[in-house]
Every structure is written in structure tokens, then in C-alpha cells.
Amino acid sequence: MYIESPKNPKVQAWAALKTNKGRTSHPAYLAEGARLAVEALQSDRHVEALLFDVAANDDYGRLRQLAQARSVAVHELSPHAFATLSDTVTSQGVMAVVAIPPSPPRYPAYTLVLDGVQDPGNVGTLLRTADAFGVPEVCCSESTADAFAPKVIRASMGGIFRVSVHRTDTASYIRDWMKQHQDGNVVITEADGSTPCHEIPFTHPTLVVIGSEASGVSDAARALASVEAYIPMTARTESLNAAVAGSIVLYESYRQRQSISP
Amino acid sequence: MYIESPKNPKVQAWAALKTNKGRTSHPAYLAEGARLAVEALQSDRHVEALLFDVAANDDYGRLRQLAQARSVAVHELSPHAFATLSDTVTSQGVMAVVAIPPSPPRYPAYTLVLDGVQDPGNVGTLLRTADAFGVPEVCCSESTADAFAPKVIRASMGGIFRVSVHRTDTASYIRDWMKQHQDGNVVITEADGSTPCHEIPFTHPTLVVIGSEASGVSDAARALASVEAYIPMTARTESLNAAVAGSIVLYESYRQRQSISP
Numbered sequence: 001m002y003i004e005s006p007k008n009p010k011v012q013a014w015a016a017l018k019t020n021k022g023r024t025s026h027p028a029y030l031a032e033g034a035r036l037a038v039e040a041l042q043s044d045r046h047v048e049a050l051l052f053d054v055a056a057n058d059d060y061g062r063l064r065q066l067a068q069a070r071s072v073a074v075h076e077l078s079p080h081a082f083a084t085l086s087d088t089v090t091s092q093g094v095m096a097v098v099a100i101p102p103s104p105p106r107y108p109a110y111t112l113v114l115d116g117v118q119d120p121g122n123v124g125t126l127l128r129t130a131d132a133f134g135v136p137e138v139c140c141s142e143s144t145a146d147a148f149a150p151k152v153i154r155a156s157m158g159g160i161f162r163v164s165v166h167r168t169d170t171a172s173y174i175r176d177w178m179k180q181h182q183d184g185n186v187v188i189t190e191a192d193g194s195t196p197c198h199e200i201p202f203t204h205p206t207l208v209v210i211g212s213e214a215s216g217v218s219d220a221a222r223a224l225a226s227v228e229a230y231i232p233m234t235a236r237t238e239s240l241n242a243a244v245a246g247s248i249v250l251y252e253s254y255r256q257r258q259s260i261s262p
Numbered sequence: 263m264y265i266e267s268p269k270n271p272k273v274q275a276w277a278a279l280k281t282n283k284g285r286t287s288h289p290a291y292l293a294e295g296a297r298l299a300v301e302a303l304q305s306d307r308h309v310e311a312l313l314f315d316v317a318a319n320d321d322y323g324r325l326r327q328l329a330q331a332r333s334v335a336v337h338e339l340s341p342h343a344f345a346t347l348s349d350t351v352t353s354q355g356v357m358a359v360v361a362i363p364p365s366p367p368r369y370p371a372y373t374l375v376l377d378g379v380q381d382p383g384n385v386g387t388l389l390r391t392a393d394a395f396g397v398p399e400v401c402c403s404e405s406t407a408d409a410f411a412p413k414v415i416r417a418s419m420g421g422i423f424r425v426s427v428h429r430t431d432t433a434s435y436i437r438d439w440m441k442q443h444q445d446g447n448v449v450i451t452e453a454d455g456s457t458p459c460h461e462i463p464f465t466h467p468t469l470v471v472i473g474s475e476a477s478g479v480s481d482a483a484r485a486l487a488s489v490e491a492y493i494p495m496t497a498r499t500e501s502l503n504a505a506v507a508g509s510i511v512l513y514e515s516y517r518q519r520q521s522i523s524p
Contacts (some may be wrong), residue, residue: 078489121383126501132495132502155503196516231513231521233394240394240509241417247506248513251493255460258494 002054002076006084007043011077014051014097015084020146029148032088034060035255038097038159041066043161046099049073053082056093058234063094087150100148107180108136109205110253115170115221116143116212116243123147123241124155127212133254139166139173143212171220174207178224181205185226188217188244193230197249200229202256205213210246264316264338268346273339276313276359277346282408287395289362291410294350296322298420299358299374301327305423309360311335315344318355325356349412362410365426367435369442370398371467372515377483378405378474379504385409387419387505388472393421396514399457401428401435406475433482436469440486443467447488450479451507465520470495473506 003011014049016022017030030050031040034209040047041063050067054076065189067074077085085095112135117123128139140147147165156163166173174186185207189197200206209225211217217225231240231248265273274370274447278284293302303325310513312329314322316338329336347357352457374397379385381472385407392400402409409427412502435449446467447478451459462468471487473479479487493510501507 088284125506128503129506134496157501185267187263232517234396239419241390243503244387244391244509247502248510251510251513253465255494 003081004078006081008081008101010075011081011084017097018085018087018150020149023100023146023148024133028097029100030087030095030150031098031153032083032086032095033092033154034058034063034094034152038066038096039069039158039161039204040096040098041072045101045161047072049075049087049156050097051075051077051082051095051097053077053079053091053093055079060094082227092246103166105139105166105168105176106137107177108183109184110135111137111139111177111207111258112206112246112250113139113141113170113173113209113221114144115141115209115217116215117210118145118213118223119242120145120149120151121155122213122241122243124152126246127152127156127163127165128159129243129247129250131162132223133250135163135250137164137166139168139170141170141218142167152186170209170218174221174224175209186224187229187231187249188221188225189231189249190216191226191230191239195227196232197227197252200227200252202253206253208246208249208253210242213242264508265343266340268343269342273343273346274440279359280347280349280412282411285408285410290359290360292347292349292412292417293415294318294357294412295354295416296325296439297354298322298415299325299356300328301420301423302358302360303332303334305361307423308358308368309354310361313336313344313347313357313359315339315341315353315355317341320355320376322356328365332458345479356438362477365428367401367428367430367438368399368426371443371446371500372397372510372519373399373401373439373469374431374512375401375404375435375483376406376467377470377471377479378477379472380475381406381408381504382411383417384433384475386414386504388508389414389425390394390421391416391505391509391512393424394513397425397512399426399428401430401432403480404429432471432480433486436483436486439469441493448486449489450483450487451491451493451512452478453492455490457489457491458494459491459514460489462489462514464515468515470511472504472506475504486513
């Protein structure tokens with residue numbers, strides 16, 4: 001189906017998905033670019049539609065085949081209409097509209113809480129890392145950048161299609177997780193922590209909390225923590241990037257759990 | 263000294279430092295924000311000037327004291343003039359003009375080569391991580407985003423003031439480093455590498471190469487590599503973010519060198 005006008009009701013409904021408010025009234029998000037669209041179609045997520053810019057440089061034959069195989073509606077948009085949906089500087093002229101799945105918390109044995117991570121790039125990078133190191137669920141606090149915003153989706157590089165994202169307040173999630181894992185550890189990372197991150201006992205179920213770039217973890221999370229970890233580094237630097245620090249802790253967790261440590 | 267007009271020659275000369283070309287003709291860069299300005303003044307870098315927006319919400323007393331103590335010229339700029347220099351959405355109204363130091367390569371025993379890292383945020387994050395894990399020198403290939411671009415400086419969070427940045431082609435730097443460290447290892451990270459990164463023998467001098475986000479390390483670096491490492495992860499994910507992957511390797515290096523490994 002070809003859509004010419006940016007004022008077409010469908011286009012306006014998709015454009016609304018770029019905002020937090022729009023995604024609240026219709027739970028779906030835009031995954032822009034060929035790689036993300038392929039990954040969406042290969043994941044178990046429900047893809048509501050696949051949108052093409054008729055002026056795109058590629059005919060995206062493989063993507064169209066994947067869409068057809070999954071009976072996904074395909075729309076051809078005028079460059080002007082597509083531009084109202086695009087969030088990139090140089091668009092590839094393709095995006096998927098993906099439903100936000102209902103995600104009741106499952107409290108897996110290894111889980112991650114983003115407790116006020118502000119930067120969408122950091123949130124997306126941490127979703128990507130969680131996926132890489134086998135963390136199936138990520139809880140995002142109300143103060144964390146929305147996990148379905150376009151910049152987060154792009155930085156997640158497809159992680160968003162495989163990791164379950166649950167939005168709630170940090171303290172409730174931690175308390176409910178602790179009920180399911182009474183021998184588990186709640187780990188926060190702080191510059192003045194007492195346990196180097198390679199000594200965190202990851203043989204126990206572990207909930208890792210990553211705090212905000214500016215002020216670290218919330219008081220609520222600190223009150224519930226059982227391990228105050230730190231990443232050994234030279235004294236000169238105050239901190240690592242939040243996504244880097246979180247990724248190092250998740251790496252350590254995976255390394256130890258796989259018993260690949262010497 | 264107060265400067266009203268954005269067309270003032272000094273303002274135009276500073277504005278030129280936002281571009282690669284401008285930094286080539288006058289080797290200096292802009293470090294925007296209060297935290298970066300403080301760190302610049304506390305570092306051993308030569309700060310050419312400190313610039314304030316007269317409409318800033320803060321009088322920055324401490325910064326002014328630091329500048330006076332180091333005899334750094336202070337300029338007050340009109341909001342209009344300051345805006346032509348600012349690279350941030352919500353500016354703090356202060357920036358330092360910092361000289362790019364001459365940095366002949368020193369080929370330290372632990373060193374990092376950025377071999378085509380494109381994203382300025384990734385380059386800045388890797389400079390920050392290098393600083394945190396005691397890597398004193400970073401070689402940036404010609405194909406790597408310029409280390410003195412405003413976005414890199416901000417992402418480095420002051421790392422740029424403590425790490426020496428050397429720009430040259432990857433192969434020359436690696437060859438010269440190998441001459442100084444004949445027992446050293448040149449480590450590249452690849453999805454199909456053979457050595458898990460916790461088994462890299464960091465007891466030897468080590469040069470770590472981080473390749474581009476899209477295509478990994480260059481053929482030149484691959485030809486000179488002695489260790490093809492990988493980061494253990496679940497099979498589903500193709501790769502980690504380049505800054506995360508590089509940071510994990512530098513973390514492993516630091517962890518092992520400090521003999522803090524169990």
C-alpha cells in the first residue's frame with residue numbers, strides 16, 4: 001500500500017510512536033534501519049508493519065521476503081511521509097513497527113536494574129550487553145530513559161528484541177526479586193565499594209543495579225544492597241561511563257558463571 | 263575582557279577549533295562545561311583561555327580562582343558570542359581553550375590503538391577507560407574520529423587531559439611498538455578469535471587494537487596480530503558496542519596486571 005501524505009492517519013499514528021506519550025497510548029515502537037528490521041522479523045516479537053521509503057537506494061528483497069513469510073503488512077511511503085518518522089540523519093529508508101510485548105516480571109536468577117540511567121545511548125548499550133551476557137530481563141526504573149525511544153532501540157542493536165524490559169520502581173522490583181531468591185545478592189557498584197567486582201559471588205543468584213550517570217544508585221537501592229562492589233582502577237579517575245561500568249560487571253558475572261575463570 | 267560580537271576575531275578563531283581543519287592550523291581544542299574546565303586547569307595541560315557566558319547562572323568562583331592561580335586569560339562573552347562556540351544543547355556557559363600538546367609516541371608497555379573507531383562517543387569513552395585502567399597513550403588511526411572533536415572531549419570526561427593521544431597509521435605504530443617490546447603481544451578482538459580475553463597473557467607488554475564498529479580491525483592490524491582474542495558471550499549476539507568491548511579488554515588487562523585475580 002502506498003502512502004503519499006505525511007498527514008495520512010496511519011503515518012500520524014506511527015509518528016506518535018516516537019514519543020513516550022504515543023507509546024503509552026499504543027504500545028509499539030519504531031525500529032529504524034535494515035539491520036534492526038531484519039532482527040525484528042527474525043525475533044519472536046510481533047511486527048505490526050514494515051515501512052519503506054520509495055526513494056530508498058535498495059529494494060530490500062530479503063526484508064520483503066521475511067515480511068511476507070510472517071504475513072507482516074508492508075507500506076511504501078513517499079520520502080516526505082517517511083521523513084516524519086525517521087530519527088536518523090542519513091536514513092536507510094526502512095523501519096519496522098514493533099509491538100511492545102506485555103512483560104510481567106519473571107525475576108530471573110541473573111537480572112539487571114537500571115536505576116536512573118539517563119542517557120538513551122547508555123540504556124541501549126546496556127540492553128545490548130545484557131543480551132550478549134545472557135541476562136534475560138532488565139528492569140528500568142521510572143527515572144531511567146524510556147527503553148523504547150528511537151535512540152535506545154538503535155543503540156541496543158537488536159538486544160531490545162531478545163531481552164524482556166519491565167518498567168517499575170527500583171525498590172519494588174528488588175524486594176520482589178529477593179522473595180524469589182532468598183540466597184541471592186543485590187549488587188551495587190560504587191567508587192568506594194568494598195568488594196572488587198571479580199570477587200562478587202556470582203555463583204548465587206544476582207541482581208545488578210546500575211545507577212545514574214551523575215549521582216549513582218538511588219537511596220532505595222543502596223538500602224537494599226547486599227554487595228557494594230567497585231571496579232578496580234587507577235585512583236585518578238572518578239568513574240567509568242555508566243554503560244561501561246555495568247558491562248564490566250555483567251562480563252564478570254558471565255565469565256564466572258561459565259566457569260571459564262582460571 | 264568582555265567580547266560582545268560573534269564576529270570578533272578571537273571568537274572566530276575559537277569557533278574554528280570546533281573543526282578538524284581549525285585544530286590543524288592552530289593546535290588547540292574546546293573543553294566545554296564546568297567539570298571539564300576544572301579538570302583542564304588541574305591537569306598539566308596548557309590552558310590558553312577560559313571563556314564565560316556573561317548570562318551563565320553561576321559565577322564560577324572556584325574556576326576563576328584556579329584560572330588566576332595558573333595565570334590563564336579569562337574572557338567574558340555575550341550570550342550570542344558564546345553560543346557560536348558551544349556544542350551542547352543546554353550549555354553551562356563556560357569552556358576552556360586547551361592547547362593540543364606535542365605528543366611524540368612513547369610506546370609504553372601497555373598501549374591502545376583505535377583502528378577506525380568512527381563514533382566520537384566511543385572514542386571519548388575509550389579515552390576515559392584508558393585513563394581509568396592506567397593506559398598512558400592511545401594511538402588513533404587516520405580513520406578514527408578526531409580525538410579533539412567536541413563530542414569526544416565531553417565523552418572522555420577529562421581522560422583527554424591525562425592520556426597522550428598520538429595520530430598515525432596503525433601499521434607504523436604497531437611495528438615501532440614491536441621494536442621496543444620484542445616479547446610483547448599485539449591483541450585484536452574478533453568474534454571468531456581463539457583466546458578468551460581472560461587468558462590473554464597480560465604479564466607481557468600488550469598493545470590492544472580496537473577496530474571499527476562496522477568492520478572490525480583493519481587488514482594491516484590483523485596481519486600484525488599475535489593474539490586473536492574474543493569476549494565470551496552467548497551465541498545470539500554478534501558483538502558488543504566497540505567501546506564496551508575495548509573497555510572489557512582493558513579491564514582484564516588491569517585486573518591481571520594488578521594480580522588481583524583469584
